[in-house]
Amino acid sequence: MTLLWWEVGARLGSALVLGSMIGLERQWRARMAGLRTNALVATGAALFVLLSVLTPGEGSPTRIAAQVVSGIGFLGAGVIIRDGVSLRGINTAATIWGAAGVGCLSGAGLYPIAAAGAVAIVLANVVLRSLARKVDRTQSETDRRYLYDFKAVCRDAEEAHIRALVVQSVTSAGFVLQGLESEDLGASGKVEVTARLSGKGKQGTELESAVSRMSLEPGISSVSWRVVESDPEL
Template sequence: MFFVSEDHLILEVLVRVGSAFACGALIGVERQWRGRSAGLRTNTLVCVGAALFVLLSSLTPDDASPSRVAAQVVSGVGFLGAGVIIKEGGSLRGINTAATLWGSAAVGSLCGAGMYIPAAAGVIAIGVGNALLRPVARVVEPKLPPDRTAEEPVDYEFTAICHDGEEAHVRALVVQAMAAEAFSLNGLHSEDIEGTGRVSVVARLTSPGRDDRVFENAVSRLSLERGVTSVRWRVLPHQPVGP
């Protein structure tokens, strides 16, 4: 327990929560300035929330120790951090923001435990990491050789042949399968195969980089559909879209 009287208790709680608020706001200002999804308010609330949980354990020492509560705070913030990570094609965005939230929770836990100097050091370290390490990372990032480029767009043609009555359903399945990925649909058309009672549904798409896995999965999915007699895909020469 950290108090000897009710007045001291109230003052100590105010100091700890106030320091958590200030530390979270300092961390959040940089995130807000850079336009990140978790900015000033989110980092402040995470920091204050972590401090309150640790304070709760200090006020009820018979139920749980502050270190055990802090471990649970880390797990809870992990779920929150996962919400700010966005998948874009083969890359992820928001990992740095999620790590900052994790750091805010650690700073808040330190404030809740009354460890103000480590909390201040944490704020400085997080701020320096976010503000000053960005240009350093760009300098040390490996450069591609002159004869190589980063992933270039790839054009695909996806064809499904089905019975006349299944045309609308197959078109919808093709669009649905590709919409879940980072593909641009350049065209979708159907052609009757004369004298067969079947229709060829052809989709042309562009991917930010080569990803054959998606098409293999689509082939497996559509091959199970009733009325689909053939499914295939191929890579086309990339045709840049003009201005």
């Protein structure tokens, strides 16, 4: 197949412009692979496809495109960084992969599909970003574990009975008992029983129900609870 010089230029120009459009969003987000990287990836992919198109019989464009995908995999791996137990840069690597696909389409002369692909990649990075953050916030609130102190003040003679009631009340509500201690309140003849609890998500309603049940016990003078701390990794 013989291409005119202007058609070669149009295919390369399409790859350059569409790759730049993808990279502009990455540059604006201050990511490692920004404007130039995505533009070069798309243009390079178009060049490889053009090589196959201009040398018929040596290899099909689809086979060359498959090799481009493999090569881009190594490039994408270079932008992925391990940060503790998490990985950063996976989205940028996927964007580079998509830019290579847009470049291959441009090199093959499939301009509308290449343009549609570039728009889809930009929309995925821009529009889905806010949705992903909302999902992350929802999951983080659900997965976050909270520590609570559940306290009951009772008569000294009722201490053993109240300790057993506290444990039964909070564990039946789905909390994990982290510790249980009693403290004499001076010469008042009363004891403060404190249970340290942990639970996933905010469980104020369950604690209020436990307070209501415990306050009905005749040996108890006061019941209260408070949040000690919250930790998503607790």
